[in-house]
Amino acid sequence: MANKNPFTIPIFFLYCLTTLLSQTTSKSTIEPCSNSDTCSALVGYTLYTDLKVSEVASLFSVDPISLLLSNSIDISYPDVENHILPSQLFLKIPIPCSCVDGIRKSSTTSYKTRPSDTLASIATAVYGGLVSADQINEANPDAGISDPSVLNVGTKLNIPLPCTCFNNSDNNLPAIYMSYVVKPVDTLSGIAARYFTTLSDLMNVNQLGSPAIKEGDILAIPLSACASNFPKYASDYGLFVPNGSYSITASDCVQCSCGPGSRNLYCMPASLSVSCSSMQCRNSNLMLGNVTTQQSSAGCNVTSCSYGGFVNGSITTWLYSSLQPRCPGSQQFPSLIAPPTVVPDSLFAPAPSPSESGGFPTTTPKPSVVPSSGSGIGFPPANGPAGSALGSSDACSLMNNLSSFSAMLTLGLVFKFIMSIPL
Numbered sequence: 144m145a146n147k148n149p150f151t152i153p154i155f156f157l158y159c160l161t162t163l164l165s166q167t168t169s170k171s172t173i174e175p176c177s178n179s180d181t182c183s184a185l186v187g188y189t190l191y192t193d194l195k196v197s198e199v200a201s202l203f204s205v206d207p208i209s210l211l212l213s214n215s216i217d218i219s220y221p222d223v224e225n226h227i228l229p230s231q232l233f234l235k236i237p238i239p240c241s242c243v244d245g246i247r248k249s250s251t252t253s254y255k256t257r258p259s260d261t262l263a264s265i266a267t268a269v270y271g272g273l274v275s276a277d278q279i280n281e282a283n284p285d286a287g288i289s290d291p292s293v294l295n296v297g298t299k300l301n302i303p304l305p306c307t308c309f310n311n312s313d314n315n316l317p318a319i320y321m322s323y324v325v326k327p328v329d330t331l332s333g334i335a336a337r338y339f340t341t342l343s344d345l346m347n348v349n350q351l352g353s354p355a356i357k358e359g360d361i362l363a364i365p366l367s368a369c370a371s372n373f374p375k376y377a378s379d380y381g382l383f384v385p386n387g388s389y390s391i392t393a394s395d396c397v398q399c400s401c402g403p404g405s406r407n408l409y410c411m412p413a414s415l416s417v418s419c420s421s422m423q424c425r426n427s428n429l430m431l432g433n434v435t436t437q438q439s440s441a442g443c444n445v446t447s448c449s450y451g452g453f454v455n456g457s458i459t460t461w462l463y464s465s466l467q468p469r470c471p472g473s474q475q476f477p478s479l480i481a482p483p484t485v486v487p488d489s490l491f492a493p494a495p496s497p498s499e500s501g502g503f504p505t506t507t508p509k510p511s512v513v514p515s516s517g518s519g520i521g522f523p524p525a526n527g528p529a530g531s532a533l534g535s536s537d538a539c540s541l542m543n544n545l546s547s548f549s550a551m552l553t554l555g556l557v558f559k560f561i562m563s564i565p566l
């Protein structure tokens with residue numbers, strides 16, 4: 144009597160299973176953490192409208208010069224901070240990645256609300272899907288947001304951004320990770336080609352079971368980088384510079400570059416006109432970045448004056464001498480570009496890859512991009528472990544993990560139940 148239709152329960156389980164498996168929520172890569180250290184990371188950001196360099200910098204609470212150098216944009220360009228960057232331009236934004244409630248997250252960004260902002264518009268339009276409305280809401284318990292579509296103008300909101308450190312290494316080589324929001328035209332192999340990595344590496348890093356990705360997913364992309372070896376007490380300890388770009392440090396006095404062709408960090412005095420302490424190596428007439436070579440029968444005696452970190456407000460230098468088989472050529476620098484005024488095609492065209500060679504036309508992105516909702520639908524954050532304050536996409540990722548477990552449990556139960564039906 145209790146069970147008129149013996150198939151009700153299996154059907155219910157199957158229904159749950161299908162729903163779980165077909166959820167169209169965005170995935171995002173989460174790195175659990177326990178210590179309080181911070182690493183440098185990047186977020187990939189596509190401008191939602193024309194913005195000045197300084198406006199983009201303030202959107203992410205970063206220094207405009209760091210922003211420009213991360214993108215190899217020439218900082219000596221006149222009035223560069225007021226230069227207007229075009230809508231749809233893709234930029235790499237340098238952000239500090241720390242550990243918040245057991246998860247890697249960047250928590251230094253804040254946003255001041257403007258008229259007609261809603262949490263959803265801030266999340267999907269302004270921040271391009273890097274954050275969801277729910278995550279902003281959870282990160283601002285004291286902002287008194289009762290209705291996410293009605294915000295008091297001028298409210299300062301913390302914007303948690305996704306980031307990963309993964310020990311600043313990838314396959315045992317130095318790397319810096321960029322959080323990237325998948326666009327409709329993207330394929331995983333295209334992304335791998337664009338960022339000089341491989342499909343399998345991207346799948347490993349993001350724990351993907353298949354190369355299928357969809358719009359709005361947030362991937363961690365390892366970018367090959369040059370590592371510094373500054374002492375722990377240096378304020379720029381842990382500086383990593385991605386291949387093909389620059390970074391400024393030591394109160395804007397020292398500029399370091401990485402690549403092309405070499406994984407050695409190369410630092411020299413920065414071109415900004417700021418007053419800096421001496422950058423001459425002790426007991427030498429060499430300046431920071433100078434390399435002298437002396438060919439002898441034994442080989443090439445290479446002496447260099449290298450940067451050793453910013454300690455207590457002063458620039459430390461190291462004089463190194465070594466005997467090398469061959470004299471090094473002159474230092475190569477990543478090429479600098481003028482501040483863009485138009486969106487370069489190559490930034491949008493998916494990099495050619497075998498799977499795309501079938502003539503998929505290079506689609507121009509929609510002029511007003513409103514990335515599909517970054518906020519998870521369907522998975523209440525309450526599914527997270529008790530007491531954890533996971534954002535919705537965190538909860539989704541957790542649920543992806545949990546769902547595989549519950550899927551197996553369900554299958555097991557269904558199987559057991561069917562077996563127990565008397566025939």
Ligand SMILES: *[C@@H]1O[C@H](CO)[C@@H](O)[C@H](O)[C@H]1NC(C)=O
Nearest residue numbers: 309310311312315316317370
């Ligand atoms: C992190 O990388 C350093 C060297 O870069 C290594 O010594 C250390 O063991 C790594 N730690 C972990 C947890 O992988």
Ligand SMILES: *[C@@H]1O[C@H](CO)[C@@H](O)[C@H](O)[C@H]1NC(C)=O
Nearest residue numbers: 338339367386387402403404
């Ligand atoms: C560094 O970037 C250059 C292009 O700027 C590329 O040719 C090279 O393969 C990259 N190196 C690594 C290790 O990713």
Ligand SMILES: *[C@@H]1O[C@H](CO)[C@@H](O)[C@H](O)[C@H]1NC(C)=O
Nearest residue numbers: 411412429430431432433434
């Ligand atoms: C040494 O470095 C300074 C500052 O970068 C530069 O002006 C100078 O030309 C360099 N000298 C040599 C010999 O490389």
Ligand SMILES: *[C@@H]1O[C@H](CO)[C@@H](O)[C@H](O)[C@H]1NC(C)=O
Nearest residue numbers: 437439444445446464465466
């Ligand atoms: C290399 O040159 C430096 C400075 O010019 C000198 O002090 C050092 O003794 C030389 N080393 C060798 C092995 O010749």
Ligand SMILES: *[C@@H]1O[C@H](CO)[C@@H](O)[C@H](O)[C@H]1NC(C)=O
Nearest residue numbers: 374375376377453454455456
């Ligand atoms: C930095 O300065 C503090 C006090 O001003 C001093 O205690 C510390 O030893 C200094 N550190 C280094 C590495 O010189």
Ligand SMILES: *[C@@H]1O[C@H](CO)[C@@H](O)[C@H](O)[C@H]1NC(C)=O
Nearest residue numbers: 350543544545546547548549
């Ligand atoms: C969840 O993910 C963690 C790490 O990614 C893994 O160790 C664990 O086995 C997974 N649990 C389930 C139920 O899939």
